[in-house]
Amino acid sequence: MRTTRFLSRSGQLLAAAAALPVGLAGPSTAASGISVSTNASTVSVVTSACTQINGSWGNASLLAAGQTNFAEGRQAALSGTTVSQSAAWSDISPGTYTVVVVCSNGGTAGSQSVIVSAAKAPNPTQAPQTTATPAPQRGVAGGEGGTVHDYGPVTIGIGAALVGGGVIAAGWYLRRRSKPHRL
Structure with missing residues (x-):
């Protein structure tokens, strides 16, 4: 029960953190x-x-x-x-x-x-x-x-994906480090 609550909360946090760079990049890509x-x-x-x-x-x-x-x-x-x-x-x-x-x-x-x-x-x-x-x-x-320099939507999207991937990888690493017997 406790693990399930922690995983759902951390999953929501990671999803929000991954979406943050994309949301912030939105206005920049509108004007080229x-x-x-x-x-x-x-x-x-x-x-x-x-x-x-x-x-x-x-x-x-x-x-x-x-x-x-x-x-x-x-x-x-x-x-x-x-x-x-x-x-x-x-x-x-x-x-x-x-x-x-x-x-x-x-x-x-x-x-x-x-x-x-x-x-x-x-x-x-x-x-x-x-x-x-x-x-x-x-x-x-x-x-x-x-x-x-004005970056295009592709460059901003790739950067946002890299930042989001880094946030997800850091969360996965920290979760794994706290419980070494789990994946």
């Missing part, structure tokens, strides 16, 4: 984020977070320094497929910009800062080269580990 890149004076954004509603995927906005509202920037409609949607702006002058993507359902897919550099003076013996590096969105996120 955006990827911004630059090439010379062209800025482009790619996302897979939007769904098509009434023939529209949503809009992306390129905000210059000092612009804070989505409507203030240069807007471009997203185009693409269910796998990925994209937008691009050309003839962008050097500076720091923020790209914001709003899906057709009104949700924000993400925002990211980017720096557009001036092109170097052309050298007749070499092809023109430009340098562009994405700027960090909010600086260092201290104590938040991997928040700089």
